[in-house]
Amino acid sequence: MKVLLIGSGGREHALAWKLTASPLLSKLYCAPGNPGIAELAELVSLDVSDHQAVIAFCKEKVIDLVIVGPEAPLVAGLADDLRAQNIRIFGPSKAAAQLEGSKGFTKDLCARFDIPTGAYGRFNNAPKAKAYIRQQGAPIVVKADGLAAGKGVVVAMTLDEALNAVDACFEGAFGSAGAEVVVEEFLDGEEASFFCICDGKTALPLGSAQDHKRVGDGDTGVNTGGMGAYAPAPVMTAQMVERTMRELIEPTMCGMSEIGAPFSGVLFAGLMITKDGPKLIEYNTRFGDPECQVLMMRLESDLLEIINAAVDGRLDEVSLDWKDEPALTVVMAAPGYPTDVKKGSVISGLEALEDVDGVKVFHAGTAQKDGQLVANGGRVLNVTAVARSVSQAQAKAYETIRKIDWPEGFYRSDIGWRAVEREKSAS
Secondary structure (H helix, E strand, O other), X not given: OEEEEEEOOHHHHHXXXXXXXXXXXXXXXEEEOOOOHHHOOEEOOOOOOOHHHHHHHHHHHOOOEEEEOOOHHHHOOHHXXXXXXXXXXXXXXXXXXXXXXXXXXXXXXXXXXXOOEOOEEEEOOHHHHHHHHHHHOOOEEEEEOOXXXXXXXXXXXXXXXXXXXXXXXXXXXXXXHHOOEEEEEOOOOEEEEEEEEEEOOOEEEEXXXXXXXXXXXXXXXXXXXXXXXXXXXXXXXXXXXXXXXHHHHHHHHHHHHHXXXXXXXXXXXXXXXXXXXXXXXXXXXXXXXXXXXHHHHHEOOOHHHHHHHHHOOOHHHOOXXXXXXXXXXXXXXXXXXXXXXXXXXXXXXXXXXXOOOOEEEEEOOEEEEOOEEEEOOOEEEEEEEEOOOHHHHHHHHHHHHOOOEXXXXXXXXXXXXXXXXXXXXXX
């Protein structure tokens, strides 16, 4: 099969790495890709926002399947335009991608189909949003309705923080994404990421992970796109997975079909595990980043075979095999991330790590310049390890980081801390 993978980050490098292990794959293209992906695929300089250009490329190269990594092309309707040309694509329609593209849409869906989530209000002007916030009190959560690259969410511990977040949205801090605001109840508990692969009818659990959003050790500092993750999340016990499927995922799949937007692709539920059980924080309509990296390290099954089954509506015939061992990934970021990123610093020493057993370094924001590998984004490398325990995977990842020659890069030193503490208390 000839496959076109769309995206350029660590998530896409992990997908490319897993796809190339499939005997079904004959050729992998990636648009636009990155230097790590270039070792696995032929990079293509396509403007993926130009849907006609993507269609023309697929027809010229006789592409059998398109796999979309990031959310923006899905929310923009790339899947619809390709399907209209009989090009097979893995990813939801524009209507179904509203689950990520509009937080208000998802909250309304939850209300209509009794899916557990926090109480909320939707507002298109600041005075009404602020009145609701004063009525509810803090802590409270303020979200820009649309796509804001992971930056449009403020967990406000004080009223002033919440009111300032509303002003930021309506004053254009997040562009058109902040034209409407969703104000939500603050949920208390432990967060987890839960993934399913879907074909419009069937949702097949893909496992769980736990992300680390704050930039600093001890979950301090500002929110980021994610500074590291590990899988599986211990809080997602077999009982909690069963409840999540029954109370959240299945009603969502039925609800989306009922409104005429059946969901196919990856459904990523951001969960809060509360004293009352799982509640939905938000849905994403693609693999998480960096959660995808740890999922791919643990997946034993053929990813391309699974995706084909999803595209063809045959997921009820598929089962998944996983490594027993957990995986953990640490993000190495450029100085200034996530606010004032300094690009261009030189990275070396990765070649020596290519054959280290149980370790993979995925490129997230790198580029080649004058024959050298340089940082070209906020999150730059994902140092990923699999081992018998989270503690051992953590040790292996940090041991690998110390061998990378990139003095400007920074990272958290406590990725996986919750699971490590659990392991210590259990021993």
